Amino acid sequence: xxxxxxxxxxxxxxxxxxxxxxxxxxxxxEALAGLTSQFGDLRKHLFNEEGKLRSFVNVYVNDEDIxxxxxxxxxxxxxxxxxxxxxxxxxxxxxxxCS
Amino acid sequence: xxxxxYSRQILFRPIGPEGQEKLLASKAVLVGCGALGAAQAxxxxxxxxxxxxxxxxxxxxxxxxxxxxxxxxxxxxxxLPKAVAAERKLRAINSGVQVEGVVADVTSRNIEELVRGCDxxxxxxxxxxxxxxxxxxxxKLGIPWIYGAVVASSALTMTILPGxxxxxxxxxxxxxxxxxxxxxxxxxxxxxVGWASSIQVTxxxxxxxxxxxxxxxxxxxxxxxxxxxxxxxxPIDPGCRVCGARTFAHLEEGGAAHVTMCGRNSVQIHQRxxxxxxxxxxxxxxxxxxxxxxxxFLLKFALEPYELTVFPDGRAIIKGTQDAAxxxxxxxxxxxx
Numbered sequence: 262x263x264x265x266x267x268x269x270x271x272x273x274x275x276x277x278x279x280x281x282x283x284x285x286x287x288x289x290x291e292a293l294a295g296l297t298s299q300f301g302d303l304r305k306h307l308f309n310e311e312g313k314l315r316s317f318v319n320v321y322v323n324d325e326d327i328x329x330x331x332x333x334x335x336x337x338x339x340x341x342x343x344x345x346x347x348x349x350x351x352x353x354x355x356x357x358x359c360s
Numbered sequence: 361x362x363x364x365x366y367s368r369q370i371l372f373r374p375i376g377p378e379g380q381e382k383l384l385a386s387k388a389v390l391v392g393c394g395a396l397g398a399a400q401a402x403x404x405x406x407x408x409x410x411x412x413x414x415x416x417x418x419x420x421x422x423x424x425x426x427x428x429x430x431x432x433x434x435x436x437x438x439x440l441p442k443a444v445a446a447e448r449k450l451r452a453i454n455s456g457v458q459v460e461g462v463v464a465d466v467t468s469r470n471i472e473e474l475v476r477g478c479d480x481x482x483x484x485x486x487x488x489x490x491x492x493x494x495x496x497x498x499x500k501l502g503i504p505w506i507y508g509a510v511v512a513s514s515a516l517t518m519t520i521l522p523g524x525x526x527x528x529x530x531x532x533x534x535x536x537x538x539x540x541x542x543x544x545x546x547x548x549x550x551x552x553v554g555w556a557s558s559i560q561v562t563x564x565x566x567x568x569x570x571x572x573x574x575x576x577x578x579x580x581x582x583x584x585x586x587x588x589x590x591x592x593x594x595p596i597d598p599g600c601r602v603c604g605a606r607t608f609a610h611l612e613e614g615g616a617a618h619v620t621m622c623g624r625n626s627v628q629i630h631q632r633x634x635x636x637x638x639x640x641x642x643x644x645x646x647x648x649x650x651x652x653x654x655x656x657f658l659l660k661f662a663l664e665p666y667e668l669t670v671f672p673d674g675r676a677i678i679k680g681t682q683d684a685a686x687x688x689x690x691x692x693x694x695x696x697x
Contacts, residue, residue: 269590270514270583271546280588316534319579321592329595346579346592348532349509349516350488 262287262339266296269347275302289320292335292343307345318345362456366408379569380408384457386568387411387478391466391494393442394418395548396508398430399557400564401459404482405450407565409616411458412450415474416442416467416484417628418677419658419669427550441657441671463657465675466490466650468611471497480564481505488535488612495520495528496608506563508556511544513585515556518594519563519575522603529578530597551584626679629689629695636697637674646694661694670695 263283268276276282278299284299286292286327293314297304309315321328321344337343363370366380367384375383388409390397406413414619420428420435428442435445447461464470466485471493475481481498483506485491491507498505499522505530508517520527559580583591601607631677639659646652646661653660661668666680668690676695678687 267590269581270586270588271511280586317532319531319592319594324593326592326594328597344590344592346516346581346590348535349489349514349581350486350509350535 262337264292264337264339264341264343266292267344269340269345271347271349272303272306272345275306276300286337287321288333289315289327289335289343292337293320293333306347317348319348320344321346363624365454365456369407374571374574375565375569376417381692382569383408383565385408386480387413387483388480388564388568389413389415389475389478390482390484391415391475391490392484392486393430393446393461393594394424394486395427395429395550395553396557396560397482397509398428398442398446399553400482400484400508400561401446401450402430402453403557403561404564405454405457405459407561408457409564409568411460413460413462413474413478414443414446414450415462415464415466416446417463417671417675418442420445423608427433427548427553428511429550439653439658439660439669444657463671464673465628466493467630468493468613472501472611475503478503479565482560482563482564483507483509488532491528492535492610495602496611498522499527499603499606500611504567506560508560510548510552510556511551513549514583515552515559515562516555516579516581517559518579519567519577521572521575525577526594527600527603528594529602530600531559531594533597533601549584555582555584625682627681627684629676629678629687630674637670637672639670642670642695649694651685663690666690668694 263285265281266284267281268279273280282296284292284295286295294303318326322335322337322341367646369375370377370380386409388404390401393414401414419439420431422436423430430446430449441463443461445462447459475497481494481503483491494505502522504521506519563575578591579594598604639654643652643654643659650663652659659670666678669677676691678690681687
């Protein structure tokens, strides 16, 4: 089943400049694994050294935060939209994409 | 009260004459007066928000002017603290409201005192350390606050209503860290600042008018260059350490002894128990080592390849290094241990 993963602007440079990617997956975990195997540079921005999703990267299926669903086991269905929302520190000191 | 200056805004139905009275009776606190802060302050003061306190620890530099809309070349040439320059500018813009600039680093020791009694807190900061502190204070005191941040052409904002919606720690249990390689390269453009500050101020006006049901209620991202919006609805985290367990770890910390400022090769030193400094005496002492410039608010001391900016409260920003030990060494040698 193809789901759409929406890539936020700060991470697009690591995803072939694409703003979204269609991935075949049945869970969020599979979708993110598929995404990072396609775009290796994205991996360190999304996952920590232990391979866990970084806590300042939020992943939503449609409008729901996966931390409050079944995390990476959250099932996804045809035409679901997975959104990655990183935090931004930003401000005048241009600090950190936080990705 | 001269209401004529607000006539166009009063014609806007959700505000009206009663709403304007409410705005004039409101108090807002702005933490940080860089790009986002200056843009928000400008709109809040023009809109007639009755009292605005602006807290900022930094001073105006030429590279700020591209996006920090309150400041001009004179402010940069005079090395004015942003809080002072902002207060002067805003008083000239609208003498009918109270504007108070506070030159200070917001810490666990002063934040509750600085925000207590206000109706809304607006985020104009550039770091998560201060934002977690704001979140702790806002949740503890039950004051709404509005997160906003910008990088490159992307902006992100969220309105936090303590007890009624998710707080910052529900959404981001831990701060962004590492991967700083993008800090200096991503840059920032003014229109992205404009977008974030417009949403933040609009949310503030709705809150001050008591129109909570009209808040956007989301974590709201927008890229002004690519014209793409992302809006998601973060839930309250029942296990949240801040709004769930009401533990305020950031408020309980003793305050940072030093803060590394990312993105521009500077370290800030903040003495925990500062007794205050006499800048005139310090200037006389430092002139034997290198060129010193001072005004009523700060002193700048050039010591190649470093530059020390010292404030009367004992705080210093040391430019030319990102090494806290180097900065502490310079501080101890030239300012005092």
